[in-house]
Amino acid sequence: MPEEMVQSRPANEHPAAASGAVIGVENLHKTYVLGEVQVHALRGISLSIARGEFVAIMGASGSGKSTFMNLVGCLDRPTKGRYLLDGQDVSQLNNKELAGIRNRKIGFVFQGFNLLSRTSAVENVELPLIYSGVPHLQRVERALESLRAVGLEGRESHHPAQLSGGQQQRVAVARALVNNPSIILADEPTGNLDSRTSVEIMEVFQRLNKERSITVLLVTHEPDIALYAKRVVTFKDGKVRRDEPVDDPLDAAEVFRTLPALEQDEEEEDKA
Amino acid sequence: MDAAAVIRVALRALARNKMRTVLTMLGIIIGVGAVICTVAIGEGASNQIQESLRNLGDNIVFVSAGSVNNGGVHMGSSATKTLTVADSTAIGQQVPLMVRISPGVGASAQLVYGNQNWYTRVRGVAPPYFEIRRWPVQEGGVFTQHDVDSAADVCVIGLTVVQNLFGDENPLGKTIRVQSLPFRIIGVLAPKGQSPFGQDEDDTIIIPYTTVQKKIAGISWVNFIMGSAASQEAIKPAQAQISSLLRERHHLRPDEDDDFMVSSPTDLAETQAQSGRIMTLLLASIASVSLLVGGIGIMNIMLVSVTERTREIGVRMAVGATEQDVQMQFLSEAVVLSLLGGTVGVLGGVAGSLAVSSMLDWPTRVPPEAIGIAVLFSAAVGIFFGYYPARKAARLDPIDALRYE
Numbered sequence: 080m081p082e083e084m085v086q087s088r089p090a091n092e093h094p095a096a097a098s099g100a101v102i103g104v105e106n107l108h109k110t111y112v113l114g115e116v117q118v119h120a121l122r123g124i125s126l127s128i129a130r131g132e133f134v135a136i137m138g139a140s141g142s143g144k145s146t147f148m149n150l151v152g153c154l155d156r157p158t159k160g161r162y163l164l165d166g167q168d169v170s171q172l173n174n175k176e177l178a179g180i181r182n183r184k185i186g187f188v189f190q191g192f193n194l195l196s197r198t199s200a201v202e203n204v205e206l207p208l209i210y211s212g213v214p215h216l217q218r219v220e221r222a223l224e225s226l227r228a229v230g231l232e233g234r235e236s237h238h239p240a241q242l243s244g245g246q247q248q249r250v251a252v253a254r255a256l257v258n259n260p261s262i263i264l265a266d267e268p269t270g271n272l273d274s275r276t277s278v279e280i281m282e283v284f285q286r287l288n289k290e291r292s293i294t295v296l297l298v299t300h301e302p303d304i305a306l307y308a309k310r311v312v313t314f315k316d317g318k319v320r321r322d323e324p325v326d327d328p329l330d331a332a333e334v335f336r337t338l339p340a341l342e343q344d345e346e347e348e349d350k351a
Numbered sequence: 352m353d354a355a356a357v358i359r360v361a362l363r364a365l366a367r368n369k370m371r372t373v374l375t376m377l378g379i380i381i382g383v384g385a386v387i388c389t390v391a392i393g394e395g396a397s398n399q400i401q402e403s404l405r406n407l408g409d410n411i412v413f414v415s416a417g418s419v420n421n422g423g424v425h426m427g428s429s430a431t432k433t434l435t436v437a438d439s440t441a442i443g444q445q446v447p448l449m450v451r452i453s454p455g456v457g458a459s460a461q462l463v464y465g466n467q468n469w470y471t472r473v474r475g476v477a478p479p480y481f482e483i484r485r486w487p488v489q490e491g492g493v494f495t496q497h498d499v500d501s502a503a504d505v506c507v508i509g510l511t512v513v514q515n516l517f518g519d520e521n522p523l524g525k526t527i528r529v530q531s532l533p534f535r536i537i538g539v540l541a542p543k544g545q546s547p548f549g550q551d552e553d554d555t556i557i558i559p560y561t562t563v564q565k566k567i568a569g570i571s572w573v574n575f576i577m578g579s580a581a582s583q584e585a586i587k588p589a590q591a592q593i594s595s596l597l598r599e600r601h602h603l604r605p606d607e608d609d610d611f612m613v614s615s616p617t618d619l620a621e622t623q624a625q626s627g628r629i630m631t632l633l634l635a636s637i638a639s640v641s642l643l644v645g646g647i648g649i650m651n652i653m654l655v656s657v658t659e660r661t662r663e664i665g666v667r668m669a670v671g672a673t674e675q676d677v678q679m680q681f682l683s684e685a686v687v688l689s690l691l692g693g694t695v696g697v698l699g700g701v702a703g704s705l706a707v708s709s710m711l712d713w714p715t716r717v718p719p720e721a722i723g724i725a726v727l728f729s730a731a732v733g734i735f736f737g738y739y740p741a742r743k744a745a746r747l748d749p750i751d752a753l754r755y756e
Contacts, residue, residue: 154669154749175673182671193666193753197367207670209356254670 100163101261101294102128102151107160109146109317120146122317123160128262131292133285133328135305138314145266147314148298152185152264153177165261182210186255190267192247194239200226200250201235207258225253229283245276252283262294263287269304275338281307282331307331361684364656365691372688375652378645379692379732380699383725385638387700390721392707393631395714397624404620406543408484412449412589414442414576414597417612432572433601433610436560439477439576445596448589452578453477456563456570462556463528464516471512472555473529475563476577483579484543491523491538494559502561507538509553532566534558586615642728645692646736653685653740664744665752678745685737686730693729697722 109121121143128134138144149155150162153169154177162170169180181187186207194203204222213221226235229249239247248268255263265284269277285307287293297308305311306329313321365372416434439454456475461468474480481493494505506529513522526533534556543552564570580589590613597611657664664677672680701722704715 149750152669154753175675178668178671178673178676181669187669189753193662193669195663195666198363206667210667210671210673210676212353215356258671 099129100127101130101132101165102126102296103161103163103166104151105161105163107147107150107162108158109143109150109155110158119317121150121157124317124319126312126319126322128294128296130261130294131288133288133295133307133309134297135308135311136296136298136314137300137302137305137311138320139300142314143317144298144314146317148264148266148296151262151296152187153180178210182207183258184261186258186260186263188248188251188255188263188265188268190270192239192244192251192271194247194250194254196240197238199236199238200231200242200253203239203250204254204257206254211258221257222253225257226250228256228287229253243276244272245279248272248276248280249283252280252287256287256293260293262296265295265297267299268297269299269301274303275335277304278331278335278338281329282335285331357679357683358687360680361687364660364684365688371652375648376645376688376692376695378641378648379689379729380645380696382639382642382645383693383696383729384699384703385641386635387697387717387721387725388703388707389631389634389638391700391704391715391717392713393627393634394716394718394721395704395708397627397631398716399714400620400624400627403546404617406485407546407616407620408486408577408579409451409482410580410583410586411483411616412578412580412586412593413614413616414438414578414593415612415614416572416574417608417610432570434573434576435571436573438597438600439573441596441600442576442578442593446589446592448581448585448592449578450581451479451483452576453480453483454560454573455480455575455577456560456568457574458563458568460530460556460567462512462516463531464525467516469512469515471509473563473567474555474557475560475567476557477560479579480557480577483577486543487541488538489541491536493538493557499559499561502565503559504532504534504562504566505537505559506534507540507557508536509540509555509557510542511551511554512556513539529556529558530567583617586617590615642732646689646732649685649688649733650736650740652688653681653737654743656684657681657740657744660744661747661752661755664747665749665755668747668749669753674745677747678741681741681744682734682737685741686733689729689733689737690726693726693732696729697725700725 104124104126107121107124108119111118111120124143124147136144136147146155150157151164153164153172156172156177157170160170161168164180164184167180169177172180187193195206201219201222204225205218208218208221223235226232229252231246231249231253234242234246234250237246239250242250248271251268252263255265263284268284269280272280281304284295284297288295295308297304299305306325308325309328310324311321312319414434416432436454439452442449443452453476458473458475459470460473461470477499478493478496481487488507491507493507494503497503498505506527508522508527516522516527517525522536522539525536527536528534540553540555540557546552558567560573564573578589580586594609594613597613598609601610603610664672667677667680701717704717707713708715
């Protein structure tokens with residue numbers, strides 16, 4: 080493994096970071112004002128996620144898990160409470176500073192892949208590097224490396240339309256990975272995929288988590304998928320209802336081997 | 352995000368919708384093309400005026416006998432007897448701004464050669480006249496001061512006269528009759544074409560002014576005095592000096608009007624050029640309305656584009672694009688669009704003015720600064736009309752943008 084892919088621990092910028100958590104959330108509140116109605120999406124979430132964890136967040140729709148992900152992903156600011164990312168208090172940064180944090184510390188994987196259409200895989204993957212001012216050649220190099228890490232060698236110049244759903248999501252994972260973030264946030268990453276491809280994607284996450292100690296935070300409403308994580312946090316009505324480790328997480332690679340191999344050819348086939 | 356990446360992203364986005372891009376650029380292309388074309392035609396016309404002005408002569412100052420108020424009766428200028436050869440000599444000696452000077456007497460006369468005859472304009476002048484008018488002979492020579500002093504019967508004729516009296520015959524050395532007096536032709540003038548006032552300059556016969564005074568018109572005064580100022584800038588002061596000199600020589604009291612007129616064809620040509628410029632400006636501003644419409648077209652398409660690409664904007668923001676990054680991206684797209692249109696428009700305008708030149712035989716000239724201004728202006732249109740859509744894109748909330756269907 081190249082050394083640069085290993086996240087180095089930043090100097091602690093805040094006393095509360097002494098715990099060594101990648102994510103430290105204290106009494107997080109988020110209230111939306113819709114006309115005259117106040118919607119309390121989060122009502123005091125406290126959570127700590129250590130480096131190298133693989134956490135699944137579950138909950139019904141309206142439980143606040145999406146709001147929580149938006150806050151953790153620095154796409155939004157909490158109404159109240161504190162959020163320490165890598166020891167840095169990011170709860171009251173301005174938009175520009177938040178963009179910088181997202182760029183350097185967070186990798187997003189979305190349900191709908193959200194790749195740029197008519198843009199090659201490698202160009203999709205290098206997108207975050209454009210905004211961190213990495214020179215062109217280095218961008219391409221790191222994007223290729225990232226694509227290799229998710230097993231997409233040979234598909235670098237394919238456009239999203241020429242890739243299967245699972246391959247597209249792997250491009251998205253490579254994009255999330257390319258900036259060497261502190262944490263990967265995956266929002267229903269298997270929601271648009273069939274169960275077989277879902278296992279494949281979970282295998283990628285598990286491997287990155289195991290081999291590179293990348294912290295993964297995954298939102299899902301599928302209990303099957305949550306079983307691949309090491310810890311499951313369940314949200315309800317804007318609060319953490321349960322937070323427990325998974326005794327014996329499923330090994331995606333193993334599960335994959337037990338699956339019938341009937342669709343193998345179609346999956347590997349180049350749809351171009 | 353570095354400039355190269357910004358431009359590459361903009362070009363890629365524009366290439367994605369080629370048809371739309373071309374149609375959007377069309378407004379700018381037509382606007383810039385039309386402005387360039389109008390300016391080229393106007394510039395060509397003003398060049399032509401300058402050219403004909405030069406053709407008229409060398410910094411000409413013209414003094415003509417003016418109207419005289421004789422006991423309440425205004426006399427016509429040709430009947431005015433106040434302008435004399437002595438006036439001409441005095442101007443030559445006392446107005447150093449004037450480098451050449453010639454008195455002039457005008458008349459009309461019937462010319463006869465063999466069985467041909469032709470009615471034309473007779474000019475009686477001194478030898479400097481040919482230099483003042485920048486009017487050399489193409490064959491033979493001109494008369495000398497000696498011919499003037501002796502009131503010699505020699506003449507120089509224009510090409511129109513040659514054609515009408517001689518046809519293909521060589522007129523040099525031949526004798527023609529002017530009002531029954533025989534004159535020897537010593538030179539044929541080079542063609543001068545039309546004057547800015549529409550007269551055929553070549554339809555003339557030029558004779559020493561003394562000869563015209565004594566033998567044709569029978570007068571002792573002159574009709575005009577023509578001279579060259581030392582430079583274009585000297586024309587105005589020379590006019591003033593001539594004016595005051597002549598007033599003094601004609602013993603005019605301060606309350607009396609001039610009995611002469613000092614003018615310069617430059618004045619007239621300037622007026623003509625001025626009205627030409629105003630016309631060009633007017634047409635160019637009408638044409639630039641198309642630029643405005645083109646700009647609105649860009650704004651419209653950019654707004655559509657921002658809406659269409661809301662999710663893309665969300666993704667870019669999620670991976671770390673700041674508001675400025677997004678704004679720059681869309682702004683540069685608009686500027687690239689309008690600059691591209693401007694460049695094509697310049698090429699179209701140049702091609703159009705060349706076509707006008709060759710098909711309609713109008714002189715055109717595309718001034719280089721017009722090209723620069725057109726390109727800068729189209730960039731400005733892009734910035735102006737791209738700003739709002741870009742701002743709108745930058746203001747998007749990343750969460751909403753990512754969720755946008």
